[in-house]
Amino acid sequence: MTDAKTITIGDIMTKSVISVDSALTINETAKMMEDGKVGAVIVMENNVPVGIVTDRDFSVKVAAHAYQITEPVKQIMSSPLFSVNSDEPVRIAADLMHERKIRKLPVIDDGKVVGIITATDIVSLLAVSVEEDMRDMYFHSVAKIYSNYSPYN
Template identity: 80%
Template sequence: MENAKTITIADVMTKSVISADASMTINETAKMMEDAKVGAVIIMENNTPIGIVTDRDFAVKAAAHAYEISSPIKRIMSSPLLSINSDESVRNAADLMHERGVRKLPVLSDDKVVGMITATDIVNLLAVCVEEDMRNMYFHSVAKIFTNYSPYN
């Protein structure tokens, strides 16, 4: 394996990304996510990515505010879309996730969605790293991502 400091997002991202049109409803989008077995979809308007909806948005935003399932998906999406370029390092992705408190980042290239990197992708990367790389990544990146989610803080 190459040095963990130089592994790019393109090396570990999920390339298959589901998108939904901004005109879809909360219910239609939830069904799409269930059928595709994904935890996030990119919301598109005029072939441009404008936001993201995660499974957590359904629980926190839709349920907490008792939005009708026929409401537009735009009502619960996170926008503006926070993203990262595919040629950036995994360390940069982990830092951005930590700073913004997110666990999923759309990956863009020339303003087109080309993938998604998640906290899980970064953890999976640890499983195939040599011990030195794993230690380096853990202390620099992964610990930052999960700090906010630890029950011990």
């Protein structure tokens, strides 16, 4: 296996990403996510990524604010959109996830969405790493990302 310190975001990201127009309804977006079996979609305006909607946005924002499912998905998207490049090291994604308290990041190269990386992708990388790399990645990346969700903080 390649040294975990040299693995890039492009090596572990999910390459198939669903994107939707910002005018699509909340309900239509939810159906697309269900059909695609994905936990997030990228929201686009004029073919430019402007936001992200995750499964958590449906459970929290729609319920908490009583948005009608016929309203545009733009109402519940998270924006501004934070992203990473595919050629960056995985640590960059982990640091951004920790800093922004997010678990899903679109991967954008030259203005084009080429994938998505999640906290789960980073954890999965641990499963195929040698012990030294696992320890290093855990203490540098995974512990940071999930510290936001720990009941002990």
